[in-house]
Every structure is written in C-alpha cells, then in structure tokens.
Amino acid sequence: MNALHHDAIAGYKNSKLRKRILFNVKQDNGKMTTALSFWVFDADGFPARWHCGSGWSDEPYVGWMHVISDVVTWTAYLAIPVMLTLFVRKRNDVVFPKIFWLFCAFIVSCGTVHLIEAIIFWWPVYRLSAVIKVFTALVSFATAIAMIRILPVAVTLPGLAAVNKQLKREIQTRKETEAELAKMNQDLESFVSIASHDLQEPLRNIISYADLLKQDLGDNLSTDAHQDLAFITSATGRMQRLINDLLTFSRTSRHDxxxxxxxxxxxxxxxxxxxxxxxxxxxxxxxxxxxxxxxxxxxxxxxxxxxxxxxxxxxxxxxxxxxxxxxxxxxxxxxxxxxxxxxxxxxxxxxxxxxxxxxxxxxxxxxxxxxxxxxxxxxxxxxxxxxxxxxxxxxxxxxxxxxxxxxxxxxxxx
Structure with missing residues (x-):
C-alpha cells in the first residue's frame, strides 16, 4: 500500500507540474494554445496506466504486449491509407473515389486510437483519447452510411469475369470488322483496276472514232457537226481527267x-x-x-x-x-x-x-x-x-x- 500511495503522490505531483507548465505556456503565448487544448492534454486526476494496479508491475510483459501491439497496429493503419491514396491518385477510373477518402479518414482515426492507447501507459491523456474515439465513432458512422448508400449501385457493377467476356466480344467484333475492311479494300483494288482499264478504254475509243469521223467526212461536215464532235471530244477528255484524278485520290488514300x-x-x-x-x-x-x-x-x-x-x-x-x-x-x-x-x-x-x-x-x-x-x-x-x-x-x-x-x-x- 505504501508503494501504491507513493506512486499516486508522484503521479499527482507530476500532473500538477505538467499543469503548471501548460499554464505557463498558455500565459506566454496565448495564440499557440487554447483552453480546449489545455483541457484535452491535461492529465490531472488520471494516473498513467503503469500505475493503475499492481498487475502491471508484477507482469510488465503484459503491458509491453499492449504497447507493442498498439504501435504496430497504428503503423499498419497509417500505411494502408497512404497506399490507398496513391492508388486513387494514379487511377482515374476508380469507382466511388469519395468513399476511398472517407475510408482513409476512418482507418487513420482508428490507428490514432491505438497510438493514444500506447501513449497512455506513460502520459495519461485520457481526455485526448476520448476526443479521438468520439471522432472515430463519427467517421465510422459516416463511412457506414456512405457504403449503405452506394451498395445498390456497387452490386450492379460488372465483375472481372464479365469485363473479360465483354472484352473478348469486342476483340472478336474488331477482328470481324478488320476482315470486312480487308475485303472492302480488295473490292476497291478491283474497282481501281476496272477504272484504270475497262472504263478508260471506251473513252479512248470515243475520242479515236470522233477524230476518224472528222477525217472521213472532211469538208462535208457542217458547222453544227463540227461543234458536236468538238463537244464529244471535250466531254470525253474531261471524263478521262476525272477518272485519272479519282485513281490518284484512291491511290493516295491507300498509300502506305x-x-x-x-x-x-x-x-x-x-x-x-x-x-x-x-x-x-x-x-x-x-x-x-x-x-x-x-x-x-x-x-x-x-x-x-x-x-x-x-x-x-x-x-x-x-x-x-x-x-x-x-x-x-x-x-x-x-x-x-x-x-x-x-x-x-x-x-x-x-x-x-x-x-x-x-x-x-x-x-x-x-x-x-x-x-x-x-x-x-x-x-x-x-x-x-x-x-x-x-x-x-x-x-x-x-x-x-x-x-x-x-x-x-x-x-x-x-
């Protein structure tokens, strides 16, 4: 009992000392601290967890198991939101990105609770622990509400198997389209061959026979007949130029x-x-x-x-x-x-x-x-x-x- 009494007195003195230090800081620079922060970080009336019973001194390894577990848990809780943040920032196609940010806040607050639990073994900031737990409760509740709201939409999203199946269908459709385009290109090649030979041959014949007709009739051609033959020759020449330009346009379009x-x-x-x-x-x-x-x-x-x-x-x-x-x-x-x-x-x-x-x-x-x-x-x-x-x-x-x-x-x- 004497040892416990001595520890309690020491804890009380330490708490009074911390209170005076905090008070002096507040007095020296009122802009850096407030009454609320003074209350939150004040450990007056709360002994450190190591002094809360004889069991901690009889079996200190139990306390250290608590401390180490809380610190490791806090470290993991801190790493998870960092990785989630990097993931969301790198991927622009993430569904429901706001939920990720809310979930990160939830994990960070949970990790902070574990960190405070470890600190309390030396510094009994139970008021700070209470504030952090209230904040964690609010964030947890908000995260749960948000997930309930998006759940009906989330369950309708296609799974990986469905996405892969759709992708295979699109690949197959693309292959079929490419095959059709290849066939169309072959048909176009055939058209070019026809245009360059079969279509131009009749035009050359028309021009040739028009010239022969002028030579055969000579002076017997009337003025109107001369004009008609000139019109035939001119129109046929324009048709030849049009076909040649079309062939050039087609070759240019298909040119590798x-x-x-x-x-x-x-x-x-x-x-x-x-x-x-x-x-x-x-x-x-x-x-x-x-x-x-x-x-x-x-x-x-x-x-x-x-x-x-x-x-x-x-x-x-x-x-x-x-x-x-x-x-x-x-x-x-x-x-x-x-x-x-x-x-x-x-x-x-x-x-x-x-x-x-x-x-x-x-x-x-x-x-x-x-x-x-x-x-x-x-x-x-x-x-x-x-x-x-x-x-x-x-x-x-x-x-x-x-x-x-x-x-x-x-x-x-x-």
Whole structure:
C-alpha cells in the first residue's frame, strides 16, 4: 500500500507540474494554445496506466504486449491509407473515389486510437483519447452510411469475369470488322483496276472514232457537226481527267507512306519539272526560299507540291502572276506555304475547297475536276499534319501545311 500511495503522490505531483507548465505556456503565448487544448492534454486526476494496479508491475510483459501491439497496429493503419491514396491518385477510373477518402479518414482515426492507447501507459491523456474515439465513432458512422448508400449501385457493377467476356466480344467484333475492311479494300483494288482499264478504254475509243469521223467526212461536215464532235471530244477528255484524278485520290488514300529524311527542295524541283510547260505557258514567276529537310514520303510530297502549284497557276492567269514557295518555323513546327497573287477565295469557302468534287467555279471559267486539293489534304493527313488556306478575293491565296514535328529529320535556319 505504501508503494501504491507513493506512486499516486508522484503521479499527482507530476500532473500538477505538467499543469503548471501548460499554464505557463498558455500565459506566454496565448495564440499557440487554447483552453480546449489545455483541457484535452491535461492529465490531472488520471494516473498513467503503469500505475493503475499492481498487475502491471508484477507482469510488465503484459503491458509491453499492449504497447507493442498498439504501435504496430497504428503503423499498419497509417500505411494502408497512404497506399490507398496513391492508388486513387494514379487511377482515374476508380469507382466511388469519395468513399476511398472517407475510408482513409476512418482507418487513420482508428490507428490514432491505438497510438493514444500506447501513449497512455506513460502520459495519461485520457481526455485526448476520448476526443479521438468520439471522432472515430463519427467517421465510422459516416463511412457506414456512405457504403449503405452506394451498395445498390456497387452490386450492379460488372465483375472481372464479365469485363473479360465483354472484352473478348469486342476483340472478336474488331477482328470481324478488320476482315470486312480487308475485303472492302480488295473490292476497291478491283474497282481501281476496272477504272484504270475497262472504263478508260471506251473513252479512248470515243475520242479515236470522233477524230476518224472528222477525217472521213472532211469538208462535208457542217458547222453544227463540227461543234458536236468538238463537244464529244471535250466531254470525253474531261471524263478521262476525272477518272485519272479519282485513281490518284484512291491511290493516295491507300498509300502506305514510307518516311525518310528528304530535302523538300528536291520535291519542289521534281514538281516544277512536271509542270514546266504550264509554267512557261502561263508566264508566271516562281519565287522560292530554302526549305528544310524532313522525314517525309517523297512521292506524296511531290504530288502535294504539284497540286498546290498547279492550282496557283490556274487561278493567277494574268501578266504579273507570282507564286511563292516558302517555309518557316512557328513554335518549333515547320509551316510550308504556297502563295499566289491570283483571284483568291471567300472566307466561307476556306474549308469546303478541300472536299472532293468541290468547285467554286464552272467548267467554262476554270478547268479541273475538284479533286486536287482533296488529294493535298490526304497527303498531309498521311504525315499527321494539317492544311489550311488564308485568302481574300482579288488578293490571292496562301496555302499552308504542317507535318508532324516528330517526323523532322533536321532543321534549316530561317
């Protein structure tokens, strides 16, 4: 009894000392502590758990089993919400993420209860323990209510087996779709073969027989007959050009692009060589700046420049026509341009002109099939770039296109 009495007196003195220290801190800096915190951390009247009976001193290992178990449990409770937090932050597809945060708060509060139980063996903060347990009870109740509310929705979520089954169905559907697309591509190849041979052969025959008819009849042809034969020849020629453009458009769409470092100047040179006669006949001036070397499909880029330059020639039929072929870097991306000082186009048609068969002028004004710019767009799409036009009526047009920056082989100083 004397030992217990001595321990109780010592505990009482220690509690009085702590109370005076806390009181002094409060007096020195009232902004750092409040009456509530003073009450919560005050251990006055509560002995440390080691002094709550003779059993702790007779069998101290029991107390240490309590302390170690509570500390280990607190450590585990602290690790679990950390891992859950990392999981929720990394996965954007987590269902009911708010429940995870509430569950983390529940686990942390439970772990704190165990930590306080271990601390009480030396520092009897029973009031703090009570506050933590009240908070844990509230969080536990809120978590249970939240889980009850989401349970009807959660039980309807598909399980892993159902998801795998659905994924297998989607894979099978995709394979079937790919097989259908492969068959459609084969049919398209057959159509291209027919268009390039069977459809063009009758057109060539019509032109040939029209020429023979003019030769056979000679001067016996009336003026109306001459006009009719000229109309037949002209219409047949337009049909041939349309078929050829359709074939080019089809080949461009199905072209398997092969990218390799290529100076774009070489592509422009080849395009200008193809259009040499038209450039001479139109008396237009070609102005160029150095172009970069990029990883591109050279065949497609020649087609692209050929169509853009041909389009510029067509719509700049005056004495002072100038076509500029340039390139510059904008925010690290190369922007290639083909500009003219021709008739220009209205802003509302800037998107439409890249659609197949879209013509802004009649055949009597400007020749063409309306497929050239659609081919240009296909070529740029093969390079994961984009093409657009800026223009004002009467002030010319500026066609710009970009290629994917990752395809750049090297750059040239502007």
């Amino acid at each position: 692009a092969t990218f390799c470092p290529t100076p774009l100047d070489e592509c422009v040179n080849e395009a200008l060589e193809i259009l040499h006669q038209r450039i001479q006949d139109s008396n237009c001036t070609i102005e160029r700046t150095p172009l970069p070397e990029l990883a591109v499909d050279a065949t497609l880029l020649v087609q692209l420049y050929q169509n853009l330059i041909s389009n510029a020639i067509k719509f700049t039929d005056h004495e002072n026509s100038v076509i500029q072929i340039t390139a510059k870097q904008v925010d690290g991306v190369w922007v290639m341009s083909v500009c003219d000082n021709g008739i220009g186009i209205k802003e509302e048609f800037a998107e439409q002109i890249f659609s197949p068969f879209k013509r802004l002028h009649g055949m009597s004004e400007y020749e063409g099939t309306g497929i050239g710019l659609a081919i240009c767009q296909k070529v740029v799409e093969h390079h994961d770039g984009r093409i657009w036009v800026t223009s004002q009526p009467g002030k010319g047009s500026q066609f710009h296109f970009t290629l994917t920056p990752d395809l750049s082989a090297s750059t040239t100083d502007e």
